[in-house]
Amino acid sequence: MNSASMRASSVLSQFWKYVFAALLITFVTVILFVLRGLLDTSIIALLYLIPLGVITAYWGAGPGITGALLCFLTFNYFFIEPYHTLAVHRPTDVVILVIFLIVAVVISQLVGRAQAGLAAATAREREATQLYELSTALTGLHDDQTIARILAKQVHAVAEGEYVELNITGSRSLRFRLPDTDPPVRPPELIVPIEAARGTLGEIRLWRADRAISPGEKRLLQTFASQGALALERAWLAQAESRAQVLEESDQLKTAILSSVSHELRTPLSTIKAAASSLRGGEVRWDSPARAELIAAIDDEADHLNLLVGNLLDMSRIESGALKPKRDWNILAEIIGSVLARMKHLAVEHKLEIDVPESLPLIPVDYVQTQQVFTNLISNSLKYAPPNSMVRIRARVEGEMIHVQVSNQSPQVPIQDLERIFDKFYRITAADRVTGTGLGLSICKGIVEAHGGRIWAENISDGLAFNFTLPLTWDGAKPPQLPIDTEME
Amino acid sequence: MSNAPHILVIDDEPQILRAIRTILTEKQFRVTTASRGEEGLTLAATNEPDLIILDLGLPDMDGVEVCTRLREWTQMPIIILSVRDSERDKVAALDMGADDYLTKPFGIEELLARVRVALRHAASRKGEQSKVVKAGSLTIDLAWHIVKRGDEEVKLTGIEYRLLAHLAANHDRVLTHQSILSHVWGPEDADHTEYLRVYMRQLRKKLEEDPERPQFILTEPGIGYRFLADD
Numbered sequence: 182m183n184s185a186s187m188r189a190s191s192v193l194s195q196f197w198k199y200v201f202a203a204l205l206i207t208f209v210t211v212i213l214f215v216l217r218g219l220l221d222t223s224i225i226a227l228l229y230l231i232p233l234g235v236i237t238a239y240w241g242a243g244p245g246i247t248g249a250l251l252c253f254l255t256f257n258y259f260f261i262e263p264y265h266t267l268a269v270h271r272p273t274d275v276v277i278l279v280i281f282l283i284v285a286v287v288i289s290q291l292v293g294r295a296q297a298g299l300a301a302a303t304a305r306e307r308e309a310t311q312l313y314e315l316s317t318a319l320t321g322l323h324d325d326q327t328i329a330r331i332l333a334k335q336v337h338a339v340a341e342g343e344y345v346e347l348n349i350t351g352s353r354s355l356r357f358r359l360p361d362t363d364p365p366v367r368p369p370e371l372i373v374p375i376e377a378a379r380g381t382l383g384e385i386r387l388w389r390a391d392r393a394i395s396p397g398e399k400r401l402l403q404t405f406a407s408q409g410a411l412a413l414e415r416a417w418l419a420q421a422e423s424r425a426q427v428l429e430e431s432d433q434l435k436t437a438i439l440s441s442v443s444h445e446l447r448t449p450l451s452t453i454k455a456a457a458s459s460l461r462g463g464e465v466r467w468d469s470p471a472r473a474e475l476i477a478a479i480d481d482e483a484d485h486l487n488l489l490v491g492n493l494l495d496m497s498r499i500e501s502g503a504l505k506p507k508r509d510w511n512i513l514a515e516i517i518g519s520v521l522a523r524m525k526h527l528a529v530e531h532k533l534e535i536d537v538p539e540s541l542p543l544i545p546v547d548y549v550q551t552q553q554v555f556t557n558l559i560s561n562s563l564k565y566a567p568p569n570s571m572v573r574i575r576a577r578v579e580g581e582m583i584h585v586q587v588s589n590q591s592p593q594v595p596i597q598d599l600e601r602i603f604d605k606f607y608r609i610t611a612a613d614r615v616t617g618t619g620l621g622l623s624i625c626k627g628i629v630e631a632h633g634g635r636i637w638a639e640n641i642s643d644g645l646a647f648n649f650t651l652p653l654t655w656d657g658a659k660p661p662q663l664p665i666d667t668e669m670e
Numbered sequence: 671m672s673n674a675p676h677i678l679v680i681d682d683e684p685q686i687l688r689a690i691r692t693i694l695t696e697k698q699f700r701v702t703t704a705s706r707g708e709e710g711l712t713l714a715a716t717n718e719p720d721l722i723i724l725d726l727g728l729p730d731m732d733g734v735e736v737c738t739r740l741r742e743w744t745q746m747p748i749i750i751l752s753v754r755d756s757e758r759d760k761v762a763a764l765d766m767g768a769d770d771y772l773t774k775p776f777g778i779e780e781l782l783a784r785v786r787v788a789l790r791h792a793a794s795r796k797g798e799q800s801k802v803v804k805a806g807s808l809t810i811d812l813a814w815h816i817v818k819r820g821d822e823e824v825k826l827t828g829i830e831y832r833l834l835a836h837l838a839a840n841h842d843r844v845l846t847h848q849s850i851l852s853h854v855w856g857p858e859d860a861d862h863t864e865y866l867r868v869y870m871r872q873l874r875k876k877l878e879e880d881p882e883r884p885q886f887i888l889t890e891p892g893i894g895y896r897f898l899a900d901d
Contacts (some may be wrong), residue, residue: 480777487775507757507892509847510864512871518882519889535882543864549757549892661864 198240202248205232210255217260222274225260226281233285234292242293249285256281308401311339315405319412323419325353332409333357333385336402342370342389349375349383349413370394373402377410385409431500441606441619445489449482456482492620495553496605499627506547506632508655513541513576513583516548520555527560530568531589536575544583545655550628555587557621558647562589566644581653582634588646599638625649675789676700678717680710680736681725681751686774690723693778699785707731711739719746721788723781724768726752726759734762741767745795747788751776757892764846764893771844771893787842803838805886805899808877810838817877824876829854833869834877834897837887841899844890870895 209232213225220228229252237245257267261274269275315335322328333347337359346364347357358364369386371394376382385406387394456475459465465472498504514537521533555574562572570590577584594602603626606619629636629649636649653660677699679690687703694701702717704710707728714722722740726733737748748768752760760771769791770784801813809818812835817824826834832854837845852860859865870889874881888896 483775510867512867514882515867515871515889518884519891522883543867547892548889552891661862 195243198244199247202236202240202244203251205236206248206251206255208232210259214259222260223277226256226277229256229281230285230288233289237289237292238296241296242290245289245293246286249282249289252285253278253282304397308397311335311401312404312408315408319408322412323416325349325413325416326355328409328412328416329355329357332405332412333359336385336387336405339405340371340387340389340394340398340402342387343391344369344388346386347383348386351382353417354383364388371399371402373399373406375406375410375413377414379414382410382413442489442493446486449486449489452482453479453486492624495624495627496620499624499631504550504627504631506550506628508545508547508632510543510655510660511546511548511551513537513544513551513585514539516546516551517555517574520552520559524556524559524563527563528572531563531566532569532571534571534573536573538576541576541578541583542653543660544651544653545658545660546632546651547628550632551651554625554628554649557625558587561621561647562587562591562645565589565591567591570644578653579650582650583653584648584650586646586648588641588644590644592645593640594638594645596640599640602638603636622647674698674700675720676702676717677721677723677785678702678704678710678713678719679723680704680707680728681723682706682727682729683725686725686751690781693781694785697782707733707736710736714740714744714746718744720792721785722746722748723785724748724750724763726750726756726763734759734766737763737766737768745792747792749781749784749788760893761846761848764844765848769843791840791843803841803897803899805838805841805897808886810834812839819877826873826876829869830873830876833866834873837895837897838899841897844894844896846894848894850894866895 209229213220213228217225233245233248233252236248254267257269257278258265261269261271261278263270269278315332318331318335319328322331329347329349333345336342336347337345344362344364345359346369349355364386365388367388369388370390371387373385373387374381375384385402387402456479460472460475465475495504517535517537521528521535559572559574566572566589572587572589575586575588603622605623625647626636629651632651634649634651636647638645638647640646677694679687679694679701681687681690681703682705684705687705691701691703702713702719704713707730710722710724710728713719724733724736728736733750733752737750740746740748747770748763750760750763750768750771751774752763752771753774764771769788772781772784801811803810803812807820809816811817815831815835817826817831817834833850836850836853847863847866848860850866851862855862855865870887871881874884874887878884878886886898888898890896
């Protein structure tokens with residue numbers, strides 16, 4: 182018997198089982214009564230065993246035994262002489278009747294017991310399957326929201342309740358409801374606490390009015406709750422561990438910053454100090470060309486110092502997640518133009534080729550941060566690419582994104598380093614050969630990712646290309662339309 | 671000497687005060703300094719300087735608030751100083767009535783240029799406003815609504831002209847996105863920065879030699895725009 186029909190028969194109330202048993206016996210009795218002249222009494226007794234077996238098999242021992250007694254009475258009344266009385270005259274009939282009664286009752290009990298055992302085994306198997314499904318669903322989850330949702334769903338499905346509410350209390354309190362409406366006004370029929378080693382984490386509240394919750398179901402739900410508690414604890418432990426790891430990494434970052442930065446900051450500082458003190462000490466003649474050079478050095482190095490401090494600030498903002506783009510609809514060409522205008526004096530040794538179509542839509546980006554991305558990528562290209570080589574900037578719409586490529590003719594980067602050049606303080610060239618904090622590209626990465634884009638580097642036929650994408654939509658919104666403008670009179 | 675413009679500098683860093691005072695005195699300005707907001711407000715009320723240089727990061731009160739309280743009773747020009755990445759504060763102070771801003775660290779020529787523009791604007795506010803603004807080959811006649819590039823008249827749309835006229839009337843001063851938008855389009859459109867982007871681009875195409883590297887209509891990243899006119 183499959184589980185669906187099991188469930189269907191369990192829905193049949195006990196009363197109907199007895200009624201069906203009586204009807205079946207009546208039906209068989211009618212048939213046998215018609216055939217009474219043709220059949221022997223002992224054959225009829227044997228034939229009566231068939232409905233009894235059927236009744237016990239389908240409806241259990243209770244209807245079976247009742248059916249046996251009923252058969253005993255109808256058999257005696259209709260088929261044993263004298264007919265239509267419960268009296269018995271022939272001794273052989275007495276023997277047949279007694280044997281019939283014993284056999285009927287024994288069969289009923291045996292079949293009923295086997296049936297009950299089968300039902301229990303099926304129920305146990307179902308419980309085990311449900312538990313297995315739950316624990317499989319919870320395996321590998323590290324998000325307490327998802328765990329709570331799955332737990333509530335499984336409880337809802339298994340208990341066939343009308344409403345399930347799952348409450349997690351404490352510092353990470355969360356609630357999950359199924360269906361997603363307000364709970365019934367009356368108190369829940371069952372409250373199962375979610376207990377873990379550290380105490381109660383919360384509770385599952387179940388509303389089910391149509392039938393009582395059996396001890397077996399209660400036990401199963403308690404097991405569910407403890408499975409859920411385990412999963413939640415595991416998720417929280419994993420989170421705590423990853424937080425600890427982040428802290429450790431940021432600690433390592435600080436150490437790295439200190440060592441790299443003290444070196445980087447001291448270089449311009451030494452220049453400034455040397456130039457300023459020599460000017461002050463009167464060692465340089467008023468009209469000598471060296472004087473102008475020293476002053477220019479102070480000015481340049483102060484700018485450089487300012488850039489370094491700015492980079493460090495940006496990096497710490499990216500690290501702490503405080504870098505929030507202040508988006509506006511912007512024109513990419515304008516941003517690139519402003520960066521190039523500012524970098525004019527740096528780009529004298531290189532040729533620039535800009536390929537940004539006029540038809541590009543407005544893009545929702547932070548103007549200043551996007552400027553920074555271009556500044557860092559272009560200055561990186563200028564730093565590593567040989568003089569007189571070409572630096573190209575190209576932008577295209579690709580689906581929902583805009584794809585920008587800044588390529589140059591610098592030496593190619595080993596494939597295993599293509600991703601690592603975006604890491605903090607990562608340099609392919611030794612630090613003393615190229616100036617900078619080693620933060621430029623990782624700042625680009627931080628900014629692009631904060632905008633919901635992606636950045637990567639690739640070797641191209643004659644050099645290196647930086648690629649990045651930026652979304653064209655802003656919270657799902659497309660570039661806005663402008664109000665109609667009219668020609669001036 | 672007593673005719674020399676009087677400048678009040680409010681900044682809490684002694685080194686900056688020292689540097690600014692030295693340079694401004696050298697350039698024949700009279701200089702008073704304050705290191706706290708309250709002190710600065712008192713000095714502004716008693717001395718009535720011609721211009722205030724105000725640092726946004728003061729120990730006792732918010733520089734934006736100093737700005738607001740000054741604007742309650744005076745229109746004297748205010749130039750704000752602030753560190754990088756505080757666009758929000760700069761915009762707030764500018765919208766609160768500050769005239770211009772400088773980002774630390776700044777070059778001294780920049781500071782002097784801003785001081786001169788601010789003083790000139792304060793003077794023109796009192797007297798007659800100039801009706802014709804010149805910038806390179808551009809001539810903008812605000813009275814007759816005529817814009818010329820060289821000898822040729824430039825055809826502008828209604829919005830383009832209103833935008834250019836607003837910029838030109840406030841030439842050399844930084845104007846925030848919000849203030850331009852609410853002046854040209856109306857306060858209800860004050861958030862539509864995209865209008866500005868598009869119309870500024872159109873204006874640049876009509877007026878600038880190289881629209882990607884504008885000479886007159888300058889972008890102040892994260893803040894707004896500035897129209898650079900001839901001195």
